[in-house]
Amino acid sequence: MNWEEYIQMWDNASIQLVDIRQLVISSRGKQQYSLPASGFIYVVQGQGTIWLDGEIHKFERFYLLHAGKGSSISIEVGQDEVTYYYILYRGSMSAKASKEIQKKYHMNNPFQLPYACRPLAPVILYRHVDSMYEEWNRREILERFHVKIWFYQFVYTLVQQLKLQGVASKETDMVEEIIQYIHEHFNESISLESLAELWNYSIQYLSRQFKRHTGRSPIEYVIQTRMAKAKELMIRTDATAQEIASSVGYSDVFYFTRLFKKQVGMTPGQYKKQVKESSGGSDSPWEGFVSSMGKNASSCYIIDDNHYQLKTKGDRQMLKGTRSKIALTLMLCFTLILAACTNGNSSRNNNQGSPGGTSEQSAESTQNTSSNQTKEDTSMRKLSTVKGEVSVPAHPKRVVVDWDLGPVLAVGVTPVGASSTQMNFAEFLKPYLPETIQDIGLDGSISMEKVLDLSPDLIITWNKDAYDNYSKIAPTVVFDTSQYSTIQDEITAMGDILGRQEEAKKWIEDFEIRTEAARNKIKNIIPKDATISIVDYVTVDKFLMVIGNSGERGGRAAYDILGLNPTPKVKSEIIDKKADRVEVSWETVNDYVGDYVIVLKVDGKEPPKLPVTWTSLNAVKNHHVIEIEMEKYFAADSFSSLLQAEDIADKITKLAATTK
Structure with missing residues (x-):
């Protein structure tokens, strides 16, 4: 997709807004309709599935689609309700446009062009859309005129982000090329960063498109490819575990063994023994490991090119109070989400005070009591780290940690995401790990896509080389344990990072008591x-x-x-x-x-x-x-x-x- 030509055609077009609405689909609900005009659909809350002319889109919050007139839309919602806006408009090419522009328009009408993405800076788009919605509903001529200005600003901001993300109209070829590359180079070092560099796409976009077409992330696909090849070698050769590990890209045989056990459910030795003892064992370990490139289609939508049909189950108009809560949540997240599309720490930090420089209040109602208003603490503080001074939340709520899980738990913080290497091979910590913690990947192959999806407000890493990528998502602290001479110093430092100084002191007191007790036991x-x-x-x-x-x-x-x-x-x-x-x-x-x-x-x-x-x-x-x-x-x-x-x-x- 050539975004320069796309915006050039918009610049020469005549635009008429048709309708702007905000809708909610309740839990397990559905909506079905055909678009009477070209339009944008912007999901700002919840998750579910959208069928756009038979093409399936699994969406979460901040998912945007564009479709042309007559497109069939079907939305199905899971357990949580979904809130979304739609903006309908009619676009036509001006007669004054040049012949070249007219030709491009007829060859590739931008107002009929379908595409979908998760924007890099979704809250900026949300502000445009919400402002449009508010003024559209005033139904006054001056406000309606202002809505058109907001609409052009929305399109401009969207195209900026799509261009930055490298969104293309055809992703399948790219995914097929990556799959072919993985099968040819599985025994070499492959990372999301290297794939993104080879195909000249952002990490987030490449990973999202790959998962959309295959059902798994690129690194998951690499691991599964390697394990399938390892199975083949175990069945057909007498190679040792070390030789097999090396041949499929792992220098550490113990790491390979752990990974194999996690993927297959047994160790390489157990697998080889089971296959030999089984008379019905398959000779093809690749069986069942195929690329899921086919698209799922659905016939649950209604096609009618001439009429706007809206058939709903469980939908209702959004109440203004609920809308305010959504606005609050989005505004609180604005600082960190916006960081995903900035170029470096300085620009991210400059954005953290906006928009407006004010914090908002969230009204929480409780049964049998009067309503009380509480303020979310969104203040930031400066922290001295091995990477220099970093601005971090005073009291982070959504922490992601890629290695030092223990110290985070010690000061009373449950992260939203952690490395599966730590979660699976830090057996003593498992009683302290709730199921809510999301896996962000193995050490050495952390999924930036998974980290981004968790919308963290703070990332703690051991890896100085990963700092730049992490810091584009959220404020990041490199926790270098070599800087601390004792466990007490280590926990004190983590308490400072997470704003849990008192919890750190209590843990250290308990640590010293338990240490003395353990020493006395063997004295x-x-x-x-x-x-x-x-x-x-x-x-x-x-x-x-x-x-x-x-x-x-x-x-x-x-x-x-x-x-x-x-x-x-x-x-x-x-x-x-x-x-x-x-x-x-x-x-x-x-x-x-x-x-x-x-x-x-x-x-x-x-x-x-x-x-x-x-x-x-x-x-x-x-x-x-x-x-x-x-x-x-x-x-x-x-x-x-x-x-x-x-x-x-x-x-x-x-x-x-x-x-x-």
């Missing part, structure tokens, strides 16, 4: 001068991984919280050098393992055959071996580490009881 079990090591020989091949006091696998819990002693070699080669771990040969294992040893295990994965250098260790011969589960000890955040320390203390206590 008389492990001698004061005894040493302890943490090793992992399950997720690695042909060598031993020895863990320090940072990173995952329980090092922080054992050394920092419980105060257990590392061996001299662990201290000098790992902890003092601020490394996470070292990989050592089995021949040198005795240099690293102390009087006690904590061993990682992975559910469903058999440990390797252990050499004599291991079985001859004093810790092994004295049964001073403590097993911990990887899924519980993968996370290294402050909250998880406290829970891990308590678990280790319990395991040491039980070990002592069984070895007496």
Whole structure:
């Protein structure tokens, strides 16, 4: 779609407004009609499905469609009511337009052109539409004339955003090209950013169009493609898990195994065994994994090109009081949503005080009491971060976190979105995670589309490289744990970020009490001068991984919280050098393992055959071996580490009881 030509034809056209309305469809309701003129439909609240001439559109709030005269519209609503505007108009080309413009008009009439999108800055469009609606209903000549001015401003703003988003009239070819590219390059590094750069579209637009045509996001499609290829290799070859992981684009075999289990429901070893034992197993692991490129059609709408038919079920005219609440909600979100279409932090921050520079009140009615009015706190404050000074909400309500989930929960904030890597492999945090938290993707492949859909007012990330993309969506803070020397400092910092200083103080007080209790539990079990090591020989091949006091696998819990002693070699080669771990040969294992040893295990994965250098260790011969589960000890955040320390203390206590 050439937007320059599109707006050029508008500039040479004669426009007559026909009608502007605001409608609500109640829960489970429907509306069906044919447009008597060209028109815009702008959904500002709720979600459901729109059929436009048989083409299906799954919509959420802030979804906009344009259609020509005679287009058939059918809207179906889910559990929540839907509020939308429609603006009907007639457009014709001026006789004074040049022959070139006249030719373009007849070849591609802009007033009949169907398209749909979710605008980058939807609240700006909402302000135009709501102003048009208010003045249209006054029914006075001067106001009706002013509505036409607003309408042109609406079209201008919309085309600006569509041009910025790179919206095109034909998306299917693009999606097919991306699918072909994924199948050819699945074993290479693929990200939303790289795909958007290759096809010269915004991340949000590309991801939305891909999901619209396939039912899954690009990264989900990449993962499923890789898993399908991995299945093929497992069935048809004797390749090891490490070789298969590498061949489908994963250098970390443990990460590949976790991902495979999440997608397939079993580990690679279990899958291979099941296929071999099953006489009816399919030889084609690609079966059932096909591109859902076909469009769903519906015949639930009524076609009549000559008459405006409106058949409704559960619809009503929007009450002015309800409209005010919608306006309030949108205005409160304006600052953050507008950031999605700005170019950098400075422009975003300049917009945060607008529009009007005032906050509005929301009236909340309660039963058996008089109505009270409360103000939403939309104030901002400056925060010093590793990326400089950042403006953040004084009391954020919709927080997205891509890694450090534990500290956020510790200060009493439940995020609206979090990385599935943390949610799935921070087992100790699961009792604190309600089902309302949305998955924003795996670490390393976070979906910017999912983050954008959550409309966060604050994003907390560990990833400095992702900061620029995040900050286009909402105020973003890089939470760099290397800046804090203790868990107390870490929680204090998170309390400052989230405006939860008192909650942070209370958690720290509780942390210190529980730490002392856990240390006292093992005080008389492990001698004061005894040493302890943490090793992992399950997720690695042909060598031993020895863990320090940072990173995952329980090092922080054992050394920092419980105060257990590392061996001299662990201290000098790992902890003092601020490394996470070292990989050592089995021949040198005795240099690293102390009087006690904590061993990682992975559910469903058999440990390797252990050499004599291991079985001859004093810790092994004295049964001073403590097993911990990887899924519980993968996370290294402050909250998880406290829970891990308590678990280790319990395991040491039980070990002592069984070895007496």
